[in-house]
Amino acid sequence: MSRHSALRQSLLSVVVALALLPAAASAERLALTAARLVDVDSGTVRNNAVVVVDGERIVDVRSDGQVPADAKRIDLGDATLLPGLIDCHVHIDGQSGDFYTEAFRRSPIDNAVKAHIYARRTLLAGFTTVRNLGSAEFIDVALRNAIQRGEVQGPRILASGLAIGATGGHVDGGTGFSPYIRFEGFSGIADGVDAIRAKVRFDVKNGADVIKFMASAGVLSEEESVGEPQYSQEEMNALVDEAHRWHRKVAAHAHGTEAIKMAVRAGVDSIEHGSFLDDEAIALMKKHGTWLVGDIYNDDYILTEFARLKYPESMLEKERKVGRTQRESFQRAAKAGVKIAYGTDAGVYPHGDNAKQFVKMTEWGQTPMQALQAATVRAAELLGRNEQVGAIRNGLFADVVAVPGNPLQDIRVMEQVSFVMKGGKVEKGAGAAP
Template sequence: MKRIALAVVALLSSVSASAETPDSATVVITAARMLDVVSGKIVQNPQIVTENGRITLVTTSDRHVVTDARRIDLGDLTILPGLIDMHVHLTSDPTLSGMQALSYPGSFWTVLGTAMAKRTIEAGFTTVRNVGSADYADLGLKMAIERGAIPGPRIVPATYSIGATGGHCDSNELPANYVFDRPGIADGPDGVRQKVRELHRRGAEVIKYCATGGVFSIGTSVGAQQYTQAEMNALVDEAHMLGLKVAAHAHGTNGIKAAIRAGVDTVEHVSFADAEAFELAKKAGTWFSMDIYNDDYILAEGAKNGVPESSLAKEREVGLRQRQTFQAAWKAGVKMAFGSDAGVYPHGDNARQFAKMVEWGMTPIDAIRAATVKAAEALGREADVGQIAPGRYADIIAVAGDPTKDVNLLRDVKAVVKGGSLVKDAR
C-alpha cells in the first residue's frame, strides 16, 4: 500500500501520452464572447492563439487572422479562464464516510481518484490544490494526468496533511490496541520541521497542516487549537525556506490567529475568525479559503453516507457561523480565494459554491475572480493560470450566457480546453 506511488510511476512508464497532451502546433480558440476576469468586462469575438499549450496572443477575430492553425471554435458561448479550486480531496468519496471507509484498501482510493479527477476537470476546474491524500496518491494522479494517461486538472499536491498526535489529521477511529503507521503525524518544533522536509522530499508542492480540530475527526473539538505557536512557527518557517506555501486547516479563533501569526499563506475553513483575525490577515496578506457550500450537503446527506452523529453535531455548530464569518471577512477586506472542500461533498459539484458566495456578500465577478485570478495569486502561480492572457496555459472553459449576471451558469460548463486541447465538448 505504501509503495503505491512507485507502482503508479512504473505503470505510467509504459503508457503513451494521450490527446490531452498539449499540441506543439499553433491552436486558435474562438467563441462569441470572452469574460475578462480582471476588468469584469465581456469581450466580443475573442481569438486566442496558443503555442505548445500556452497562450501567445489574445485578440479579436476582426482584428487579426491566424492561418495554418488548428482551430477550436466554441460557437455562441462565453469563454473564461479555467477555474481553480484551492481545497479538494480527489481521493475521497463522501458517500463512503465514517467507519465504512475503513473497509477499503489504500489502492481503492487511488483508483477512485482517477474518476474524481475526470469529474473535476469536466466541471471546469482545470487547476486544483489537493490538500491531503494518503499513500501519496495525489502525486500518482498528478503524474498520470501530466503524462496524458488519464484526464484531470493540474494538481498542486500536499501529499499527507501534517497533524499533532490525536488531532484532526490523526486517525482516531480505531480502538487503542490497534497500532498502525501514521505518516502525517509530527509533534514538537523539530518534529514538524522534519516532517515538512520529508514531504518536500516526497514531492509535496504545498504543505497543509491541522491547526485546530475539525468536523470529521473523532474525539476532537472542532475549534480547539492543536499545535502550539512554536510548532506552527517552525513548520511555516521550514516550508517557506524550502519554497513551499502553507495552508492551515483552522476552525477555532485562537488557532486561526496563531496560524496567521506563524505566517501561513492560506487559512482553510476559518469558521470562528473574529475582527482581530481579520486585521491580522489583512496586515500579513493571508488568504482565506472558505468552504461555505458543503454544509448543505453534509446535513442533508451525511447520516445516510455514514457520517457519525458527533460529526453532524459539529457541522451544525459550524455551518451558519462559517457563512457569517465569510460575509464579515469579505466586508472587512480580507483576501479570499475559492476553496470548496470537494470530497466532503461530491466531486464535480464544486461550482455550487459560487451561488453561496454571492448569497453571502460577493458579486458574481468577485466570486469568479476568487476562482481565477485571485486563486492563481494565492497559489503563487499567477504567471501560469487564472487568466486568459499571454504566457498562461491555454486553460479555458465555456458557458452559455453571461456568468457575471447568473453565476449558476458555471454549474453547466459546455466545453473545457486544457493546454490548448479540447477535453470536453458537451454542446
C-alpha cells in the same frame, strides 16, 4: 575501414544531419471564438472574443472577431470564455462514504484505484488546476505525476502529500477508537518542534508542492472540539519556518478563532475554512496578506447526506454549529477586503460538483466577478502560479473553459461548463477527441 565501422559512420552522419534540420512545424494553431470573454485581470467582459492558441500556450487575445488565416476556428457561439478554473482545496483522491466502511473496510489502495475517476470528473467540470490538501500514502503525488505524463486525464495538481497534525487531533484517524486498534501506513502525526520539522521535510522529500497542517480541530473527525488549537504557537512557527525554508507555501486548516490567529501570526499563506473569524482575526489576515479559502457550499451537502451515510451524530452536531457561522465569517471577510481564493473541500461532497460553490459565494458577500476572480486570477496568485495559469493572457497555458450565456448575469451557468481546454488540448466539447 571495416564494413561495420563504415555503417556506424554512415548512421552517425544521418543523425547529425537530422539534428541540423529546422524543427518541425508546430501543431495546427487554434482560434476559439465566442460571444464573450471574461477578462479576470481587468474585471471586465470583452465581446466578439477570439483566443488564439499555439501548442500549449495562448499567443493572442482579441475582441474583433477576426480569426487568423493560419488558425483552425472552434466557434462556441453564444458562450462566455473564462480561464480554466482553480480549486484551491480538494481531496481528489477520495470520496466520503459510510463512515465505518471507510474506516474499517477500505484502505488507501481503494482511493488510489479510483482517484483517476475523480480527477477526470474535476477536469470536465472546468477545473484545470487544483490544490490537493491531504492525501494518504502520497496518492496525490502519484496522481499528479501520472497526469503530467499524460497517462490519465485530470487537472494540474499541486499536491500536499500527508496533512500534518497532532496526536489525537483532526489528522489522527485513530481518535475515538480502541487504543488497541492500529492503522498501518504513512502518518502525518507529529508532536513537538523537531518532529514537526522532520515531518515537513518528509513531505517535501516525497514530492509535496505545498504543506498542509491542522491548526485547529475539525468537523469530520472524532475529537471533541470544532476549533480549538491543536498545536502551540512555537510548533506552528516551526512548521511554517521549515516549509518556507523549502520554498513551500503553507495551508492551515483552521476553524476556531484563536487557532486562526495563531496560524496567521506564524506566517501561513492561507487559512482553510476560517469558520469563526472575529474582527481581530480579520485585521491580522489583512495585515499579513493571508488568504481565506472558505468552503461555504459544504454545509448543504453534509447536513443532507451525512446522516444517510451513517456518520456519527457528534460530527453532524459539530457541523450544525459551524455551517452558518462559517458563511457569516466569509461575508465579513469579503466586506473587509480579505484576500479570498476559491476552495471547496471537494471529496467531502462529490467531485465534479466543484462549481456549486459560486452561488454561495455570491449569496454571502461577493459579486459574480469577484467569485470568478477568486477561482482564477486570485487562486493562481495564492498558488504562486499566476505566470502560468489563472487568466486568458498571452504566454500563459491555454487553459480555457466555456459556459452558456453570461455568468455575470446568472452565476449558476458555471455549473454547466460545455467546453474545456487544458494546455491547448480540448478535453471536452467541440474538437475533443472521441
